[in-house]
Structures are given as structure tokens and as C-alpha cells.
Amino acid sequence: MKKHILILFSILLLAASLIYGQSQNEGYTAIKGAHIIPVVGEDIPVGTILIKDKLIEAVGKDIVIPASARIVDGTGLYAYPGMIDSFCFLSLSEISSIPATIDYRETGRINPQVRSVEALRPDSMHIPITRSNGITAALVVPSGGLIAGQSGLIRLTGWTPGEMVIKSPVAMHVEFPSLGRRGFQREQEPREEASKQVIELKDWLNKARFYQKRKQAAAKNMLLQMPEFDEKLEFLHPVVNGELPLMISVHADKDIRAAIKFVQEEKIKAIFFGMTQGWKVAEEIAKAGIPVVFGSLYDMPPSWEDGYDALYRNPAALQKAGVKIAFSSQSASLAKDLPYHAAKAAAFGLEKREALKAVTINPAEILGVADIMGSLEKGKLANIVLANGDILELRTTISRVFIDGQEIDFSSRYTELLDKYKPRLKQKK
Amino acid sequence: MKKMIFVFSFILILSFSASPLWPGGNLLIKNGTILTVTKGVIPRGDVLIIGGIIKQIGENIQAPPGVQVIDASGKFVLPGIIDSHTHIALSGTNETGDVITAEVDMADVLDAEDLSIFTALSGGVTMVHTMHGSANPIGGRNVTIKLKRARPSEELVVRQAYPTLKFALGENPKQANRIGTTGPPRYPLSRMGVNAIIRRELLRARTYMSQWDRYNELRKSKNPPKTLLPPRRDLRLETLAELLRGNLVARCHTYRADETLEFINLSKEFGFKIACFEHIPEAYKIVPELVREGVGISIFLDNWAYKVEAAEGIAPMAAYCAQNGILVSINSDGAERTRRLFNDAAKAIKYGGLSEEEALKLVTLNPAIQLGVEKIAGSLEVGKHGDVAIFNEHPLSAYTRCEMTIIEGDICFDRSQYLSEREEAAKRQKEPKKG
Numbered sequence: 001m002k003k004h005i006l007i008l009f010s011i012l013l014l015a016a017s018l019i020y021g022q023s024q025n026e027g028y029t030a031i032k033g034a035h036i037i038p039v040v041g042e043d044i045p046v047g048t049i050l051i052k053d054k055l056i057e058a059v060g061k062d063i064v065i066p067a068s069a070r071i072v073d074g075t076g077l078y079a080y081p082g083m084i085d086s087f088c089f090l091s092l093s094e095i096s097s098i099p100a101t102i103d104y105r106e107t108g109r110i111n112p113q114v115r116s117v118e119a120l121r122p123d124s125m126h127i128p129i130t131r132s133n134g135i136t137a138a139l140v141v142p143s144g145g146l147i148a149g150q151s152g153l154i155r156l157t158g159w160t161p162g163e164m165v166i167k168s169p170v171a172m173h174v175e176f177p178s179l180g181r182r183g184f185q186r187e188q189e190p191r192e193e194a195s196k197q198v199i200e201l202k203d204w205l206n207k208a209r210f211y212q213k214r215k216q217a218a219a220k221n222m223l224l225q226m227p228e229f230d231e232k233l234e235f236l237h238p239v240v241n242g243e244l245p246l247m248i249s250v251h252a253d254k255d256i257r258a259a260i261k262f263v264q265e266e267k268i269k270a271i272f273f274g275m276t277q278g279w280k281v282a283e284e285i286a287k288a289g290i291p292v293v294f295g296s297l298y299d300m301p302p303s304w305e306d307g308y309d310a311l312y313r314n315p316a317a318l319q320k321a322g323v324k325i326a327f328s329s330q331s332a333s334l335a336k337d338l339p340y341h342a343a344k345a346a347a348f349g350l351e352k353r354e355a356l357k358a359v360t361i362n363p364a365e366i367l368g369v370a371d372i373m374g375s376l377e378k379g380k381l382a383n384i385v386l387a388n389g390d391i392l393e394l395r396t397t398i399s400r401v402f403i404d405g406q407e408i409d410f411s412s413r414y415t416e417l418l419d420k421y422k423p424r425l426k427q428k429k
Numbered sequence: 430m431k432k433m434i435f436v437f438s439f440i441l442i443l444s445f446s447a448s449p450l451w452p453g454g455n456l457l458i459k460n461g462t463i464l465t466v467t468k469g470v471i472p473r474g475d476v477l478i479i480g481g482i483i484k485q486i487g488e489n490i491q492a493p494p495g496v497q498v499i500d501a502s503g504k505f506v507l508p509g510i511i512d513s514h515t516h517i518a519l520s521g522t523n524e525t526g527d528v529i530t531a532e533v534d535m536a537d538v539l540d541a542e543d544l545s546i547f548t549a550l551s552g553g554v555t556m557v558h559t560m561h562g563s564a565n566p567i568g569g570r571n572v573t574i575k576l577k578r579a580r581p582s583e584e585l586v587v588r589q590a591y592p593t594l595k596f597a598l599g600e601n602p603k604q605a606n607r608i609g610t611t612g613p614p615r616y617p618l619s620r621m622g623v624n625a626i627i628r629r630e631l632l633r634a635r636t637y638m639s640q641w642d643r644y645n646e647l648r649k650s651k652n653p654p655k656t657l658l659p660p661r662r663d664l665r666l667e668t669l670a671e672l673l674r675g676n677l678v679a680r681c682h683t684y685r686a687d688e689t690l691e692f693i694n695l696s697k698e699f700g701f702k703i704a705c706f707e708h709i710p711e712a713y714k715i716v717p718e719l720v721r722e723g724v725g726i727s728i729f730l731d732n733w734a735y736k737v738e739a740a741e742g743i744a745p746m747a748a749y750c751a752q753n754g755i756l757v758s759i760n761s762d763g764a765e766r767t768r769r770l771f772n773d774a775a776k777a778i779k780y781g782g783l784s785e786e787e788a789l790k791l792v793t794l795n796p797a798i799q800l801g802v803e804k805i806a807g808s809l810e811v812g813k814h815g816d817v818a819i820f821n822e823h824p825l826s827a828y829t830r831c832e833m834t835i836i837e838g839d840i841c842f843d844r845s846q847y848l849s850e851r852e853e854a855a856k857r858q859k860e861p862k863k864g
Binding site for chain 2: 097129299332334337348392421
């Protein structure tokens with residue numbers, strides 16, 4: 001009897017799991033008839049994207065669609081890979097003037113131990129607005145001090161922080177000391193002080209190397225003393241081992257030169273961020289092979305002598321010199337504007353296709369996730385945006401968004417509040 | 430005789446200085462897509478500006494002798510963009526030395542040398558309403574200027590515009606985001622106090638007015654008392670008296686819907702006119718009231734969540750309010766956003782589906798109406814000022830770029846000229862120094 005109950009229970013469990021699985025939208029989905037822009041590979045004027053579970057199963061003109069597939073009509077729409085924001089505070093910041101809602105900045109100057117993904121708030125009101133505009137993944141970063149901490153890449157959906165994280169850590173974040181003039185608004189940092197900070201940064205890396213060597217030596221030889229546990233040095237290991245890139249915020253041309261020298265001397269992997277005067281040293285950056293993530297282009301030029309359009313033409317200058325570039329929103333509340341930073345650069349000399357790459361495949365490559373996202377290709381996560389036009393264009397309407405094969409709902413703070421107050425229009429006076 | 434010559438030359442100088450120093454330019458803009466904003470689109474048209482005024486709009490206009498011709502083939506020609514709320518071209522924004530500072534006037538601190546004028550021009554902006562800040566419940570007088578670069582500041586002022594007085598409600602005047610900083614607290618610290626202090630000052634102004642009325646009445650009487658003395662002049666209250674007399678209109682910085690309604694109540698209590706509400710991210714909550722009062726709004730398209738009272742300011746609001754009968758303009762509040770107001774206007778198409786023409790109005794005609802200058806600016810129409818922006822692509826495209834900005838027929842920004850000058854300068858720098 002007991003055996004029978006066990007069998008029955010197992011069958012029930014199996015059935016339940018099957019039903020549950022289906023309700024999770026597993027199986028095939030086919031987006032039919034869309035103009036596909038895979039970003040990697042040729043555009044397909046009318047084609048099909050076949051999704052199986054979380055992944056893209058096939059992309060092409062003549063794809064055989066399984067009978068069981070759910071069909072999404074893409075006629076008249078353009079299909080793009082989901083965009084990736086390469087530097088933002090989504091899920092770490094709600095209302096910028098209220099410290100209680102800000103979790104991307106730690107006190108102190110040296111914080112390699114902090115991880116942005118451990119402060120994620122899945123219910124952030126900025127996430128639904130951002131993903132409704134076709135952004136499906138974002139690098140969420142710590143900020144402040146000399147070593148700010150570790151960033152992580154998140155998908156813009158999920159009930160828990162764990163469900164959101166795609167990859168962590170992605171980079172260790174460093175604010176490079178400014179040797180020269182930083183900007184017309186900011187105070188000038190004395191040159192000596194800045195040089196000291198570069199030395200300090202190098203010191204930390206050296207200490208981390210030494211600490212690691214002592215640990216390894218002690219592990220082999222019982223007679224050697226284990227070094228005292230050091231939280232900061234522990235988390236610098238992957239950086240000095242060349243496993244984890246440093247994302248270095250650096251702006252002025254002199255500082256960029258110093259940062260290139262620093263990266264080469266330390267033999268570490270690096271990504272540059274900000275780079276508002278990058279165009280002045282474009283060749284050197286290209287030669288060093290360091291990729292660049294731009295901050296928000298919604299800013300004034302770092303110096304008037306650079307020209308009113310310095311930030312706008314900067315991405316084109318770097319891209320044409322051969323630097324791998326990506327854009328970022330550098331925001332939480334306006335992370336939705338990511339495509340328009342790319343378009344602004346396109347208005348000032350960047351080719352439109354390069355602008356598109358700089359919010360899709362380039363960030364995927366720079367952040368080390370090109371095997372799973374950044375383009376519409378077989379085997380990648382089904383992060384897909386359907387729109388009635390160019391997704392970098394302001395007037396375009398985003399029609400549907402899929403993250404990991406799941407269609408997301410467009411309701412957001414915008415729609416909720418508007419729906420709440422719309423009935424007032426019909427109210428009798 | 431010498432005296433005569435002196436007097437004569439003095440009169441001569443005076444008469445010269447009274448003549449307009451900005452005579453207005455002559456220009457013919459040829460073969461552009463003309464976005465008139467009020468009278469449709471001319472796919473391939475011309476705009477003729479003579480003496481700073483638009484003389485003719487149409488096709489195949491011949492250039493009168495000596496008039497410079499601008500080739501706008503493949504480009505878009507639109508009225509100069511107007512920013513209804515900013516703080517550029519000023520050498521001060523907030524008078525924080527006191528809580529009520531109605532006596533200060535931004536026209537006194539105009540800075541015609543401000544580089545932000547150039548940045549604004551580079552975004553097609555020709556006119557701005559540059560304002561006192563929001564630190565005080567009653568700030569000061571604002572001023573509407575044209576961005577005539579490299580001209581004396583007096584020439585920038587647009588005399589036709591409404592004289593406006595800045596009010597501010599909510600977190601800024603109650604110093605909500607400065608709690609914990611040094612210094613003693615300043616009254617008011619709550620929305621109750623903000624309203625009360627405005628009422629107090631307006632009551633004071635009323636008393637002040639009646640003191641003067643009594644004085645004037647007695648002075649004009651047959652036997653004025655020998656001890657009659659005029660009341661003490663108070664420049665602060667005189668400004669507020671001007672508001673109560675209807676010679677000044679209020680521009681009120683407000684965020685929450687509730688505080689906005691309270692300010693409408695105050696305006697009724699004292700009978701002054703509100704020209705426009707500033708920022709007002711919760712306007713969509715009180716559409717019926719704003720329509721009933723006929724008060725327009727000057728807003729950010731989507732900048733939000735930078736403080737608690739801005740956390741319900743939603744991007745679809747511009748289109749929603751415009752579609753439901755409110756006069757909406759999009760402002761910058763500063764030097765950076767002012768140069769991309771056209772991008773913000775385009776977002777009203779995305780969020781809420783405004784037509785292209787209605788979207789363009791958010792940064793041209795609507796702010797002109799809010800500033801009281803719609804007879805001279807805000808659209809391309811014969812008889813209006815020749816304030817024009819030329820863009821390489823449709824101004825509502827994300828890929829667009831301003832190529833030229835013209836004020837009263839004079840070119841104030843020319844990207845191609847700017848680029849060639851920059852190239853020249855770069856060459857000069859590279860040349861080895863002689864000697």
C-alpha cells in the first residue's frame with residue numbers, strides 16, 4: 001500500500017512539475033515575419049527567431065517552426081537584441097537626494113570587498129521603465145573613493161537578487177586620481193596629491209600580490225606563518241591575477257596617459273570609463289587595446305577649449321581610431337535613455353551601426369558575456385526587442401521585450417500612476 | 430557758443446544711443462523643409478528675413494539685392510527654440526540672505542558673457558526666460574532674453590514679455606534636503622509655513638498699498654494736515670503691490686499637486702495672476718483644475734526621482750496634459766539640458782503619442798505663449814521676428830544636430846563656421862613658434 005501511495009505521489013509530482021514548467025513558458029516561441037537585425041551577421045529583411053526555453057534556437061529566413069510553438073507576429077516590426085547598459089545604478093538607487101535609498105556608495109576610500117549585486121532591490125521602480133525601452137541587462141556599479149568595489153551584470157527582471165544576477169563580479173572599480181585639470185567645474189586636485197594616490201593604488205596591488213604569495217607559500221610549508229587575514233587584499237587577488245578587470249574611471253588626456261602606463265606596468269586587465277577627453281589620445285588608447293565605456297553624454301564639455309560638442313564627437317573619434325566602445329546611462333532614474341546617448345554620438349559622426357553595436361555586442365564583449373548575449377544568434381539568451389523602427393530613435397515605439405525568452409509586461413510606475421488618475425477626467429464637477 | 434556745441438553734441442550722442450543698436454539682419458533661407466509649427470510644413474521652401482522680421486515664407490523667393498542667402502537644401506528650418514525656465518546668463522541665481530526677496534531682479538545680474546549662451550545657441554535656442562532660483566517662497570523678478578551673443582546685456586532683454594515674479598513651494602523653500610547641515614533652521618520648514626509666509630507678505634503688501642492710498646488721498650485734499658508724512662518706501666512690498674495690481678504675473682515653482690492647488694487658492698484670495706506652474710511633476714493629477722484655471726505648465730519631460738516630491742513625475746505627462754487642454758512647455762532649468770530640448774520634445778511622441786507638430790510646439794509656440802511673446806516668436810510666420818534654427822535632420826530625430834541659429838536675421842551660431850575656425854586654431858597651435 002505504502003508503495004502505491006509513493007508511486008501515485010511521484011506521478012502527481014511529475015505532472016505538477018510539467019504543468020508548472022509550461023506555465024513558466026517553457027518550450028518553443030517563434031517570432032515570425034520581423035525585420036531581424038542580429039547585430040552580428042547580416043540583417044534579415046523578413047525572418048523568424050525561434051526561442052526554446054531561455055535560449056535562441058535559430059535565427060533565419062527559412063526556419064522550421066515546431067507545431068507546438070507559440071507564435072509571435074513580428075510583421076512590420078524590427079527585432080533587435082536587448083540593449084546592455086555598461087555602467088549604471090539601477091536597483092541601487094531610487095531617489096537620488098535621499099541617502100536612505102542609495103546603496104552604490106560606501107564610505108572610505110578602499111573598498112574592494114563590496115559587491116553591488118548584494119544590495120540589489122528587485123522592486124526598484126526604475127527597472128520596469130528601463131526594460132520597457134528595450135534595455136534587458138545592466139552593469140550595476142559601486143562608486144566613490146579610490147577603489148569602489150565590484151560590479152555585477154544583472155538581467156532587468158527577477159523576483160529576488162539571485163534571480164537577477166547574470167555575472168558577478170564583472171569588474172573592480174577604481175577612480176583614477178586626476179593628475180591634470182579635471183574639468184572647469186571641479187576643484188583642481190594638486191598634482192602631487194594625485195601622484196601619491198597612483199602610488200597608493202600600485203601599493204595596494206603590490207600588497208595583494210605579496211599577500212597571495214605568502215598565503216601560497218604558507219600553504220605549502222607548515223613552518224611558514226600564514227599572513228593575518230586582510231579583507232581588502234583578499235578581494236584584490238583576481239585583479240592582480242588578471243582574472244578580474246579593473247574598470248578605471250578616468251577623464252583628462254594626461255590622466256588617460258598615466259592610466260595606460262599604470263595598466264601596462266601592473267600587467268592587469270582594464271576597461272576605461274568616462275574618458276571625456278579620450279579623443280585627444282585616441283591612438284594611444286587603441287594601441288593599448290583597452291576598451292572604453294562612456295558615461296552619460298548629457299553633460300557639459302570637460303573644458304571649453306574642447307568645444308561645445310566634445311562629449312558628442314568623442315565616441316566617434318575613439319571608434320574610428322580602433323577602440324572598442326560601449327555606452328552607458330550612468331544613472332538609475334534615466335537608465336531608460338541609454339539608446340539616446342548612442343544616437344547623440346551618431347549625430348556627431350559615429351556610424352549608426354557602430355552606435356547600435358556599442359549598446360549590444362560591444363558591451364557583451366567588454367563585460368565578458370558575448371557567449372550568452374549581445375546579438376541575436378543561436379545559443380544566446382533570448383533577449384529580444386521588437387520595435388516599430390530603429391531602437392536608437394526617440395520617436396520609435398518599443399512593442400515587445402523578451403528577457404531570457406520570457407515576454408515582459410510593460411506596466412511601470414508611469415502606467416500605474418497615469419491609470420490611477422485618468423478617471424479624474426470623467427469626474428463630474 | 431562753446432556751451433552750445435557741448436549741448437548739441439550731448440543731444441547727438443543721446444539720439445544715437447536711443448536708436449536701436451541691433452538693427453536686425455537680412456537673410457534668405459533657401460530650399461529647406463520649413464516646419465512653421467502653426468501653418469504646416471513646406472517640403473521645399475524659403476524664409477525671407479528683412480530687418481530682423483520675417484517678410485515672406487513660401488517657394489522660390491528671390492533674394493533682394495545684397496541679401497545673404499543660406500542654402501538649407503536637405504535641412505530642416507524651424508522657429509528658434511524657446512526655454513521657458515532656465516538660469517543661464519546670470520551672475521547669481523538665489524538671494525539666500527533672506528526668505529522673501531521680491532525686490533531682487535534678475536535683469537540686474539544679466540551676464541551677457543556667459544558661455545552657456547553659446548551652448549544654448551548650439552542647440553537651436555534663441556530665447557530663454559531666465560529666473561530666480563527656488564530657495565525662497567518669493568524669489569524675485571525674472572527676465573526674458575534673446576541669446577544675442579556678444580551684445581550688451583540691455584539689448585538681450587525682450588521688452589514684450591510678461592514681467593514675472595518667481596514663487597517657490599515645497600522641498601526647496603522649506604529646505605527639506607538640507608536637514609542636518611549646519612546653521613539654525615530657517616522659517617518656513619513646512620508646507621504650512623511656506624503658504625503662511627506668502628500670505629503674510631501679500632497681506633503686508635495690501636496694507637502698504639492702502640497706506641499709500643490714504644497718504645495720496647490726504648495729500649490731494651484741500652487742506653492736507655501739516656504733519657502729513659509719506660509712508661516709508663519698501664521696495665519688497667512695492668514689487669508685491671505690482672503683483673496685486675496685475676502689473677506682474679506669478680511663475681510658481683511647485684512639485685506636488687496638493688501644494689499647487691493651495692497656491693491657486695492663494696491667487697484667488699489675493700486676486701493675482703499665475704502665468705505658469707514650473708516643474709509640477711504631478712500636474713497629471715489635477716488636470717481638471719489646471720484646465721479650469723487656464724494655467725499652463727513648464728515641465729521636464731522625464732527628469733524625475735531626484736527628490737521625494739519628484740518621484741511621481743512621469744514621462745507620459747507632457748503628452749497627456751497637452752492632449753487634455755493644458756498649455757505645456759518643456760524647460761531645461763539649466764545650461765546642459767537647454768541644448769537638447771528638441772530631444773525632450775521628441776519623447777512626447779514616444780510617451781503619449783503627440784503629433785510631430787504638437788511635440789514641436791512644446792519647445793516653440795507654447796513657451797512663447799507662456800512668456801507673452803507669441804506675437805513675435807514661437808512659429809515661422811510673416812511679421813514675427815526672424816528667430817530661426819536650422820537642423821541637419823528632422824529636429825525630433827535622435828540623430829539630429831543643430832547647424833545654424835539665427836536671431837532677428839543675424840547668424841548667432843553657425844556650426845560649419847565654428848568647425849572651420851576650430852580647424853584653423855588647431856593648425857596654428859601645431860605650427861612651430863618662430864624665434
